[in-house]
Amino acid sequence: MxxxxxxxxxxxxxxxxxxxxxxxxxxxxxxxxxxxxxxxxxxxxxxxxxxxxxxxxxxxxxxxxxxxxxxxxxxxxxxxxxxxxxxxxxxxxxxxxxxxxxxxxxxxxxxxxxxxxxxxxxxxxxxxxxxxxxxxxxxxxxxxxxxxxxxxxxxxxxxxxxxxxxxxxxxxxxxxxxxxxxxxxxxxxxxxxxxxxxxxxxxxxxxxxxxxxxxxxAGARRLQLSISGMAGHAGTTPMNLRKDALVAAALGVALAEELANEHGLVATVGQIACTPGGVNVIPGTAEFSLDIRSGDDALRDRVLAEFETRLTTICTERGLTLSISHTHKAAxxxxxxxxxxxxxxxxxxxxxxxxxxxxxxxxxxxxxxxxxxxxxxxxxxxxxxxxxxxxxxxxxxxxxxxxxxxxxxxxxxxxxxx
Ligand SMILES: [Zn+2]
CATH class of the missing domain: 3.40.630.10 (Zn peptidases)
Known part of the structure; x- marks a missing residue:
């Protein structure tokens, strides 16, 4: 126009x-x-x-x-x-x-x-x-x-x-x-x-x-998420016996996108890292950030609570531990x-x-x-x-x-x- x-x-x-x-x-x-x-x-x-x-x-x-x-x-x-x-x-x-x-x-x-x-x-x-x-x-x-x-x-x-x-x-x-x-x-x-x-x-x-x-x-909240599993040999550990921290983190990234689309806000994972970081090693730990923003604080907080609940379930089902620290909150x-x-x-x-x-x-x-x-x-x-x-x-x-x-x-x- x-x-x-x-x-x-x-x-x-x-x-x-x-x-x-x-x-x-x-x-x-x-x-x-x-x-x-x-x-x-x-x-x-x-x-x-x-x-x-x-x-x-x-x-x-x-x-x-x-x-x-x-x-x-x-x-x-x-x-x-x-x-x-x-x-x-x-x-x-x-x-x-x-x-x-x-x-x-x-x-x-x-x-x-x-x-x-x-x-x-x-x-x-x-x-x-x-x-x-x-x-x-x-x-x-x-x-x-x-x-x-x-x-x-x-x-x-x-x-x-x-x-x-x-x-x-x-x-x-x-x-x-x-x-x-x-x-x-x-x-x-x-x-x-x-x-x-x-x-x-x-x-x-x-x-x-x-x-x-x-x-x-928009107000923003930022989190650092840390998932712990078990590092192991990429060749000898069968899929059903793994505790792969990075797979759970990847599901978390996709979950953030799904919830943001569903509720009309924006969510971004801008940092992700795993250890030990070998091409032939199952990741034992994964850490990632989440930045979530909305003009509606209550909506943002509801979506964030659902994200945390569902990611916790994902980790529990996989025998992983999840810890979350909230690093930033602006209304x-x-x-x-x-x-x-x-x-x-x-x-x-x-x-x-x-x-x-x-x-x-x-x-x-x-x-x-x-x-x-x-x-x-x-x-x-x-x-x-x-x-x-x-x-x-x-x-x-x-x-x-x-x-x-x-x-x-x-x-x-x-x-x-x-
Ligand atoms: Zn400016």
């Missing part, structure tokens, strides 16, 4: 894509994009994005966590804000759009609202978060958590790969660690947080749709229904079919959900590819995403009651 936008939307889309190219040049990596938290490249990105925010008519600050924040006041002084944001940091050898696009769409949407003189009774803010990917200090969503007031002081002593602590990095960046609480956003001063982001998956492209309304950001974050409805209406108004989908990846909106309602708009990306230099979007989709974001703000204004 390709929808032609007006000339001004196309001009804005071309500008946004050019800006994505400009930001990609702020990189620590020769021939690729890498921009981590509190690096010189982060500073450059903040400076440039801050200038674009000012050009769009916003006042700009860099907050106590290093986020660049632009604000357009409404008709009422110090009114609460509708916040639009995403992140400016990247993984090593990244694409040009993950995170960046959402910040730049926000800036242009605010500029459009300002030019239209809508006289909104609330403020608009755009935040370019400094840290989402967790590359430098191993924790994701650090700066959106600073805004949400869920910063963890245990992070201060964490060091990067060069041995520099987060605390020292703050000082080098010109920030004051003791002031971190000043980045916190007063929940009474925020109306909602919305994030536009490339989909990072193949669903929209497969459906021929430029945009998707996110229903929830799903639902996007607020009223905001989803406003996005759905906006997407329909710009001429697109409305499709709701879950986000399998984490986003800054997860952290912001602690202080306000959140919503997300996904933009189709080529091949569903992200976290890869091949990340690509079209100017036509960028134009329609901008129109939809502006339409969302207009919808939000219509339903807003101070």
């Amino acid at each position: 390709t929808i032609n936008r007006s000339g001004s939307a196309n001009t804005a889309a071309a500008k946004i894509l050019k800006r994505c190219d400009e930001l990609a040049a702020f990189s620590s990596m020769e021939g690729g994009v890498c921009r981590v938290y509190l690096s010189p490249e982060h500073q450059q990105a903040n400076d440039r994005v801050g200038q674009w925010m000012r050009d769009a008519g916003m006042s700009v600050v860099v907050d106590a966590a290093g986020n660049v924040r632009g604000r357009l006041e409404g008709s009422v002084a110090e009114a609460p804000a509708l916040i639009i944001g995403s992140h400016l940091d990247s993984i090593p050898d990244a694409g040009k759009y993950d995170g960046i696009l959402g910040v730049l769409l926000g800036i242009d949407a605010v500029e459009r609202i300002r030019q239209a003189d809508l006289n909104l009774p609330f403020a608009l803010e755009v935040i370019g978060f400094g840290e989402e990917e967790g590359v430098r200090f191993g924790t994701t969503l650090m700066t959106s958590r600073a805004c949400a007031g869920t910063w963890d002081d245990a992070w201060w002593s964490v060091t990067d790969e060069t041995g520099q602590s987060l605390q020292d990095s703050f000082a080098r960046f010109g920030l004051v660690a003791a002031d971190i609480d000043q980045a916190r956003i007063d929940p009474t001063k925020v109306l909602a947080f919305v994030e536009a982001h490339i989909e990072q998956g193949p669903v929209l492209e497969s459906m021929g749709l430029p945009l998707g309304v996110v229903s929830a950001i 799903a974050v639902g996007c607020a229904q009223p905001l989803q409805a406003l996005f759905a209406d906006a997407v329909a108004r710009v001429g697109c079919e409305v499709h709701h989908l879950e986000s399998g990846a984490g986003h800054d909106a997860m952290a912001m959900a602690d202080i306000c309602d959140v919503a997300m708009l996904f933009i189709r990306c080529e091949g569903g590819i992200s976290h890869n230099p091949a990340e690509a979007i079209t100017a036509a989709d960028t134009a329609i995403a901008l129109d939809a974001l502006v339409a969302f703000i207009e919808n939000f204004a219509k339903t807003y009651k101070s």
